[in-house]
Amino acid sequence: MINVLEGPNAADNSVATTSDTKKAAVLSSAQFKFIKLKTDLISMKQSDFYGSTLFYLLTLLPFLCIPIIVFFKKKKEAIDGDVAGNKIKLSNKLAKKYLSEAQKEIGNKEPFYIALEKAMHNFLKAKINIETSEMSKEKISEILLERKANPESITAFINLTENCEFARYAPSTSTAIQQDYDKAVAIISELEKQIV
Amino acid sequence: MKNLLYILLLTSHIFFAQKGFENGNALYQKGKYQEAITAYETELSANKQSAELYFNLGNCYYKLNKVAPSIYNYEKALLLNPDDIEIQNNLKFAQKLQIDDIKTVEKVGFNKVIQDFTNTFHYNTWGGITVGLSIVFLLFFVGYYFSEITVSKRLFFLGMFVVMLLLLVSVSSAIFEKNQFNNDQPAIVFSEVVSVKSEPKVGSSDAFMLHEGTKVYILETLDNWNKIQLTDGNEGWIENSAIKRLK
Numbered sequence: 001m002i003n004v005l006e007g008p009n010a011a012d013n014s015v016a017t018t019s020d021t022k023k024a025a026v027l028s029s030a031q032f033k034f035i036k037l038k039t040d041l042i043s044m045k046q047s048d049f050y051g052s053t054l055f056y057l058l059t060l061l062p063f064l065c066i067p068i069i070v071f072f073k074k075k076k077e078a079i080d081g082d083v084a085g086n087k088i089k090l091s092n093k094l095a096k097k098y099l100s101e102a103q104k105e106i107g108n109k110e111p112f113y114i115a116l117e118k119a120m121h122n123f124l125k126a127k128i129n130i131e132t133s134e135m136s137k138e139k140i141s142e143i144l145l146e147r148k149a150n151p152e153s154i155t156a157f158i159n160l161t162e163n164c165e166f167a168r169y170a171p172s173t174s175t176a177i178q179q180d181y182d183k184a185v186a187i188i189s190e191l192e193k194q195i196v
Numbered sequence: 197m198k199n200l201l202y203i204l205l206l207t208s209h210i211f212f213a214q215k216g217f218e219n220g221n222a223l224y225q226k227g228k229y230q231e232a233i234t235a236y237e238t239e240l241s242a243n244k245q246s247a248e249l250y251f252n253l254g255n256c257y258y259k260l261n262k263v264a265p266s267i268y269n270y271e272k273a274l275l276l277n278p279d280d281i282e283i284q285n286n287l288k289f290a291q292k293l294q295i296d297d298i299k300t301v302e303k304v305g306f307n308k309v310i311q312d313f314t315n316t317f318h319y320n321t322w323g324g325i326t327v328g329l330s331i332v333f334l335l336f337f338v339g340y341y342f343s344e345i346t347v348s349k350r351l352f353f354l355g356m357f358v359v360m361l362l363l364l365v366s367v368s369s370a371i372f373e374k375n376q377f378n379n380d381q382p383a384i385v386f387s388e389v390v391s392v393k394s395e396p397k398v399g400s401s402d403a404f405m406l407h408e409g410t411k412v413y414i415l416e417t418l419d420n421w422n423k424i425q426l427t428d429g430n431e432g433w434i435e436n437s438a439i440k441r442l443k
Contacts, residue, residue: 035252059326073341113268
């Protein structure tokens with residue numbers, strides 16, 4: 001191969017030949033190429049992605065998601081739309097919350113009875129769908145009887161609620177507090193079973 | 197700790213796996229082409245391959261003036277990496293050693309247009325595009341279903357149709373391309389001279405003669421006979437032993 005460097009000393013009459021060799025230099029770029037020195041060898045047994053189970057699964061999955069999304073949105077709308085149901089749910093949650101709070105405060109008389117009263121209150125609200133303003137002894141026992149609760153349990157429940165108010169300001173021992181707590185749990189679970 | 201060990205094992209495995217390739221390169225550099233071929237072929241016998249490996253093998257055979265294996269390996273390399281200019285360049289060099297000069301009749305028409313389009317990607321890539329589009333479709337649906345604004349709702353709805361259309365295109369491209377891949381059965385003539393018969397029988401009359409290095413396309417197979425087509429459209433029957441399939 002001849003490499004001709006163009007220079008100012010090149011004679012005018014040799015311009016044609018210089019350009020000829022230049023052309024040849026360009027053409028010689030189409031030469032036999034040397035081996036490649038770097039490679040990433042791969043296994044000959046490459047499995048195809050197209051047509052594999054994974055391919056079908058990934059393609060169809062988004063389409064299967066559509067009815068699921070529609071179903072869940074419909075369900076969520078139904079749940080949000082159900083005002084009475086939400087109220088019951090909230091009361092139920094609060095009843096549980098206050099009951100566990102009462103359990104925590106079992107050593108302290110005042111917060112314990114406050115929490116216990118609230119727990120029973122919310123339990124009633126959740127179970128018989130009654131507002132706080134219309135809560136009275138007569139009304140509660142009337143509704144509970146209607147819902148086929150045991151009269152003994154009802155009396156026990158009402159007694160306990162009244163006891164809560166009373167006990168808050170009266171001196172009482174820790175064993176009494178524990179007893180009241182156990183009683184409350186027992187009555188609530190009993191009523192839970194009886195009420196239809 | 198255990199993971200680290202696995203990583204070490206894996207990397208060392210890759211390192212050793214390249215060894216035959218690197219040995220081959222060193223031998224080629226020294227001009228020991230036959231030994232280089234043996235070194236490269238240890239990779240092939242270990243079920244490893246790459247476009248570069250086939251390219252280097254093709255170079256070795258070219259240097260040894262073995263036309264058919266040289267062209268065969270360049271074609272193999274091109275199957276793995278169809279756009280490589282160096283491979284195409286050296287293949288042309290090898291083809292200059294070939295005796296048969298067969299014209300290539302370009303296909304025309306609607307089928308060719310579709311072929312060119314689906315050819316832009318491998319069918320596995322089309323598969324990947326399909327999966328991606330189906331996820332995009334889901335996103336558009338979610339956008340349509342949950343958006344409160346009328347304008348965006350409409351845009352998402354329109355987008356769903358567009359994506360669906362694209363998805364159908366990519367699926368049919370994958371199907372078409374896979375079909376094309378399966379039907380396309382190229383082979384290289386390895387016999388120095390072979391007569392192509394008009395019928396798959398030994399005593400049948402010769403249709404034409406082929407020499408080593410010629411690329412043929414196998415259309416059908418019957419016992420140890422293959423119905424082949426040349427790039428210029430001529431057809432005939434050739435014996436299995438005379439050719440070597442690229443796929």
